[in-house]
Each structure stands twice: as C-alpha cells, then as structure tokens.
Amino acid sequence: MPKLLHLDPADLRPNKWNSNVVSPENERKLERAIERFGFFKPVVVREVDGVLEIIGGEHRWGAAKRLGMKEIPAVNLGPIDDKTAKEISIADNARYGADDSVLLAQLFEEIGLEDVQNFLPYSEVDTRELFSATDIALDDLELDEPEEAPAAEVSAPLPKAPKTHTIMRFKVPVTDAERLTALIAKTQKTHGFTTGDELTNAGDALVQLLLSESEL
Numbered sequence: 189m190p191k192l193l194h195l196d197p198a199d200l201r202p203n204k205w206n207s208n209v210v211s212p213e214n215e216r217k218l219e220r221a222i223e224r225f226g227f228f229k230p231v232v233v234r235e236v237d238g239v240l241e242i243i244g245g246e247h248r249w250g251a252a253k254r255l256g257m258k259e260i261p262a263v264n265l266g267p268i269d270d271k272t273a274k275e276i277s278i279a280d281n282a283r284y285g286a287d288d289s290v291l292l293a294q295l296f297e298e299i300g301l302e303d304v305q306n307f308l309p310y311s312e313v314d315t316r317e318l319f320s321a322t323d324i325a326l327d328d329l330e331l332d333e334p335e336e337a338p339a340a341e342v343s344a345p346l347p348k349a350p351k352t353h354t355i356m357r358f359k360v361p362v363t364d365a366e367r368l369t370a371l372i373a374k375t376q377k378t379h380g381f382t383t384g385d386e387l388t389n390a391g392d393a394l395v396q397l398l399l400s401e402s403e404l
Contacts, residue, residue, distance in 0.1 A: 208281040209370040213386040221307040230261035244280030
C-alpha cells in the first residue's frame with residue numbers, strides 16, 4: 189500500500205536508469221516553480237536494501253536539495269522489483285496528452301507570458317511558435333517593457349555589441365530528436381554552457397558536439 193511520507197532529501201538516493209535529462213535552464217525554472225508553488229508533487233520512491241530509492245521525481249528532488257529544503261513529500265511504494273520500478277519510472281516521466289495550441293495560448297495570455305517563461309519549461313521560441321499557430325497575436329500581449337533611461341542621463345549612444353550567434357532552422361528525424369536533446373543537455377552541463385539564453389546555450393553545446401566528433 190503506497191504511503192505518503194515527509195522526508196529529508198538527504199535520506200533518498202536516485203536510481204541508475206533515469207533517462208529524463210533536463211537542461212540547466214529548465215533546472216533553474218524548476219527551482220523557481222518550487223519557490224513559487226511549493227513542493228506540490230511528491231517524489232516516488234521504493235525500498236531497496238533498507239534504502240529509499242527515487243523512481244519518479246529525481247529532478248524535483250535535486251531542485252529541493254539545491255534550494256536547501258529539509259523536508260519533501262514522497263510516496264513510498266515499498267519493496268517493488270526492478271522491472272516494475274523501471275516501468276513506473278518511465279510512466280512518471282511520460283506525458284499521455286498533448287496541448288490544444290489555441291487553449292494553451294489562451295492560458296498563457298491569461299497568466300502572463302513573462303510568468304510562463306520564468307518558471308515553465310517553455311523558451312521564447314516555443315511561445316512564438318505557439319502563438320504563430322493561433323489567432324492570438326504575441327505582440328498584442330501586455331508585456332512589461334524595460335523603462336528607458338531619462339534623456340538627461342544618456343550621454344552618448346552605446347556601441348552595438350558584435351553579433352556572435354545566428355539562428356539556424358533544420359529538421360531532425362523524430363527517432364533521433366530525443367537522443368539529440370539529451371546529448372545537448374549533457375554537453376551543456378559538462379562544458380558549462382549556462383551563461384547565455386537557452387537557444388545560445390544549446391547551440392554552443394551542439395557546436396561542441398560536432399567539433400568533438402570531427403576530431404575523432
């Protein structure tokens with residue numbers, strides 16, 4: 189019988205087979221979501237040799253540790269076997285539905301696009317593509333624009349920063365997309381591509397992958 193517990197994150201350990209990879213940018217968004225809403229979705233654990241092993245919610249657990257949380261909710265499924273644990277792990281990471289683009293765009297409009305991009309795993313490109321497929325004009329949303337400095341405080345126009353990146357559009361096979369995304373996220377972490385925006389970080393990681401391959 190599953191039991192809901194409140195545990196110290198230090199008492200849990202991750203499993204060795206989790207295939208769900210999250211980019212550093214989305215890890216930060218996950219932390220902001222937990223700060224905003226609290227830890228409203230428990231992690232799922234099982235008992236293995238007297239240890240509680242995570243089979244669902246490893247990234248939430250990691251975010252809780254980074255935020256210094258001393259207690260999180262967890263559902264203990266007891267001493268279940270490896271095969272069942274792996275199946276539950278895959279099911280926990282899976283998403284069984286798909287968003288209606290019009291309804292999702294309307295939700296984003298009601299919530300506020302800046303809030304959505306702050307704590308949900310949607311990039312600026314994702315939201316622009318979403319709104320381009322609906323009747324809602326992205327430019328019509330009431331987004332906070334940065335305030336311009338008073339004229340008296342501006343002594344001279346600043347020189348334009350040199351262009352360092354360009355956007356490239358291409359398609360990859362559906363069967364390879366998930367693996368490529370995981371490789372890019374792993375490369376971002378390994379080489380520290382975390383200082384730019386999400387697209388720049390991913391592009392730098394992709395270039396690193398291609399250069400590494402060419403040197404083999």
